Amino acid sequence: MAAPLQEDDDEILKDDYYSLLNISRQATKNEVNQAYKQLSKIYHPDKHQDPVKKKNAELLFSKLKKAHEVLVDEHKRVIYDLYGEKGLETYGLEVVSRTKTPSEIIAEYERFQQEQEERRLQQFTNPKTNAVIVVNACELFESYDDGEDDDYGMMERIPSIGISSMNVSQSVDCPLTSQNTAILRWNLASENGNGSGIFAVTWKRLLSSRGSVEVETSFGSRSGVSFRFSRHFFKSLIFNFNTNLKVSERGIKPSVNTGLSYTFDRYWQGRIRWNILAPSNLKTLLVYHSETQQVLFEVNLGIQYSYIYTSYTKKFKEHDVSTTVSLKAGTFGAVIEYGIEKKVTAFSNLGATMSVGYPTGVTIALKLDRGSHTMLMPIKLSDEVIPSSILYGTIIPIVTYFAVKKLIVDPFLSGQKEKELVRKKQEQKEKIQQRKREAQALIELMKESVDRNIEVEERRNGLIIITAIYGKLSSSTDEDLQTEDCIDVTVPLQALVKDSNLITPEKTSKSDIPGFYDPCIGEEKKLYIKYKFRKTIHHTTVDDMEKVRIPQQRHLMREEDLPPFINEPDET
Structure with a gap:
């Protein structure tokens, strides 16, 4: 049963209409009627004279009758298949009375769910956190010669591993009305001993179901003001316009860019963005996205630099794993990346990406997503392409993951699962x-x-x-x-x-x-x-x-x- 309106522990005790009638989900209307007729011969209350048996028969027969009524009705059956019994209880009669085809029913339900989700989101803030910690570990793999000898010859030095920069940002959505939202955002950064920070306030207004406008004011190391406008034209075309004015120690820097996004079908989407002011550049993007894979192709033409970028992502849904391979080449050089991301709990994803390029060197980036919070740790292994840094940067994270999973994560999750089963058994x-x-x-x-x-x-x-x-x-x-x-x-x-x-x-x-x-x-x-x-x-x-x-x-x-x-x- 796809996309229930809201899952809870009681759902596991709900009756399944198809199982009650012992039919498949592809059963025809005639097969539904035959199954109902056969079971009625056993469970119809009139078949039983004993008062206790008659009462029990009435209980089951009412369930069979309800299942039969839903599954022989084309409209109600679509609702039940999509959203279960709760869907019928919530919006079933209202939707069925106003629509005629299954596609209209689905469209109505999607609108109802969207409105319900919007009301739910307006009841609380939505904090998002991003933390980036850049680690320099080049001395692990790069040779060096300090030119100094002591009585014992060349001194052995312990490789130095340090943090070269940190960046922490957070935003909080504060719904004001159904159409107006205030967003508070702050950012702190430190690099090579120099720190910076900004605080920004954004006002976002929904102009209609097809458009929105945002105005942002920021204070701190880079003060400024920005304006963003988005509008849906037709069902598949989206227009965006952004402009901002930044003020810093280096002076005033304006920027203006605009873009279009067009959805060709359920799998293909194209985007184009033009940065009008200097440094001007034009970027085009073509994306193919399905449940099992994603292909991305991007071309950027600019005054400062130009490049071509392509990536392929394969999703293994049965294992909650996705792998990605990408290549980026341009006037700055070339970079190849390969990585993997794994869903470790219901709300957490863990990933690692190896980047090998010229002149960027070798870097491995570790990523942890927990709800709406993200932590990224790029570790610089070498400034040049060194085979040992690639080898160890690939193998060590894999070995570490499986070791931690086997020794720590799996026992922990197993214990949590056992506790959850005990809790459910007690509650139910x-x-x-x-x-x-x-x-x-x-x-x-x-x-x-x-x-x-x-x-x-x-x-x-x-x-x-x-x-x-x-x-x-x-x-x-x-x-x-x-x-x-x-x-x-x-x-x-x-x-x-x-x-x-x-x-x-x-x-x-x-x-x-x-x-x-x-x-x-x-x-x-x-x-x-x-x-x-x-x-x-x-x-x-x-x-x-x-x-x-x-x-x-x-x-x-x-x-x-x-x-x-x-x-x-x-x-x-």
């Missing part, structure tokens, strides 16, 4: 027990129907579920099955058997199947099934989100192959 304990009672009540409702199902399957030598265990399976001891981490789902699975076949949808948790519940929230779960088909024993184990399709020839087993965590009597 009452609700889980309620789901357990509901599942047990549903199993009671199923038994008569399941008994008839078994009789039919027995006569045709069809599919009979002997044992089905769901949860955190363990093969260490038989007693593991008696813990709260595993549940017996033999009856609920048999209830899904139709014409000697059992199929469950993929990419949905089996905990939402009627008669199931989640016995170990947040932990990896599996489903073990031992079944009989044509008087032959089969078995299989599948992951929680994996599709179940039985019977299959490859599931045939010998009795001695029975997993040690299943203790079943011999078949007679």
Whole structure:
């Protein structure tokens, strides 16, 4: 389910409509109706005379009816697929009543979410911090000769590593109204013993949904005033105009630049920027961006210098890793860079980039992002291109990362995860027990129907579920099955058997199947099934989100192959 409006712990206990009806997310309207009709034969309240069973049947049937109503309605189904049950509760009726097509529904929801996010952002400031610490470690790799000897010959000197410059900046957004925002910004810098600093106040006003204007006044080492204007023309074209006037000890320096940005399609974007006053330059940029890769090509033509720059970034989403290779060449020389960035926690990214060029030398830059705070540490390894500096600058960060990850980060995250699981279990304990009672009540409702199902399957030598265990399976001891981490789902699975076949949808948790519940929230779960088909024993184990399709020839087993965590009597 894509892009829920807002995630919380209760979401894991929400019913999944597709799992309730035991259908795939690609199911047609006819398949939805068939599934609803089949389940109604078991769970319709009129099928049960016992007052307790009738009440339990009413509870589940209301869920099935709601799932059916949503999934057969094209508009409501789009909302549910995008934003889940909370989407239907929040904006569903309002959107559906005003729109006609799925694309219009999506557009409306995106607008609602944007407005909701804007209201949320107006409730608090948004501090951003950037720190840059430049380290000079050239003496580690560059040879030197001080020309001085002592009684022992050439004196051995310890390489000197020092900080050549530091720069710290921070900005704070202060929303005034829905259209006006004040931004406070300060910057402190120190380089080679000389310090500087500025304090700036910016007023930003949204002229409409398509434009904005900013006015900034700064005080300190570089005082001045600047004006920025941005405007959307059409859906894909953005115009920018910037001008500023800086006052320093060197005099007054004005600047004026303007630019255009055009989005060709969902992947391609082009930009052009012209710095009108001296030193004049014209910069063009072409960007291709997708979920898995990014390609950038830039050309800069200027009076002071010109260059060509290109880069390629590959994103490995399954590992939360991205790698980048770039080349920059121009009148100043040439630089090649390669780097990697890894998402280490939900809010933190760690990266390293090696830069090798002439005449810039060799530099490795370490970067840490934590929310809206960034720390960058460029370490100058050599002023010239030295193979040893490239080799060690590449290997040492990689080895250090894996060592720290293995010895410090992984144990810490594992401990945090365990604490979070314990917390969730304690917070959701009452609700889980309620789901357990509901599942047990549903199993009671199923038994008569399941008994008839078994009789039919027995006569045709069809599919009979002997044992089905769901949860955190363990093969260490038989007693593991008696813990709260595993549940017996033999009856609920048999209830899904139709014409000697059992199929469950993929990419949905089996905990939402009627008669199931989640016995170990947040932990990896599996489903073990031992079944009989044509008087032959089969078995299989599948992951929680994996599709179940039985019977299959490859599931045939010998009795001695029975997993040690299943203790079943011999078949007679």
